[in-house]
């Protein structure tokens with residue numbers, strides 16, 4: 001994927017902690033493809049220790065991989081748009097919480113600020129959702145955002161329809177191709193897989 005070489009990708013991580021390892025795998029692929037990554041974390045992603053790992057370890061790993069400091073405050077995320085820092089903003093594991101805020105234009109976390117600031121420049125936002133209420137309370141937000149200008153989605157699938165019948169997760173393996181498509185202004189298809 002030559003076209004990704006040198007692309008500046010805002011890589012925003014939210015508090016879907018069980019998907020952190022898949023985020024890091026996808027990040028490694030983007031780096032291997034020659035992308036420049038601007039790492040961003042929500043307050044919860046930046047600060048919360050869970051059974052999926054310690055926040056300090058996650059922060060260190062993200063900074064080591066990207067070779068730069070994480071944007072983790074609203075004031076630090078605000079210049080992203082004005083300074084034209086990003087070609088595309090990828091929310092690598094978008095929670096139901098962040099989805100709801102984006103759908104309502106609420107801007108009270110580093111990730112929602114990063115998206116809003118980036119959108120100022122009429123550039124693409126790519127959401128990779130990970131939420132177990134996607135076919136319940138979050139459904140209206142997903143389908144609202146699908147209709148918003150400049151929003152694109154990584155292909156979505158049911159990750160465990162037996163045990164989590166309302167849960168949907170983006171296909172992390174399709175992130176690079178989704179980035180390419182979104183950068184050219186098209187939604188990767190099929191959206192549901």
Ligand SMILES: Cc1cc2nc3c(=O)[nH]c(=O)nc-3n(C[C@H](O)[C@H](O)[C@H](O)COP(=O)(O)O)c2cc1C
Pocket residue numbers: 013014015016017018019042043044045050051052094095096097098109130131132
């Ligand atoms: C261990 C753990 C795992 C979680 N996994 C998810 C998840 O996969 N998807 C989701 O939408 N929320 C998940 N949450 C809840 C979010 O962390 C919570 O809604 C938080 O407010 C999200 O904030 P953010 O969107 O600003 O990162 C999880 C919480 C915990 C403690």
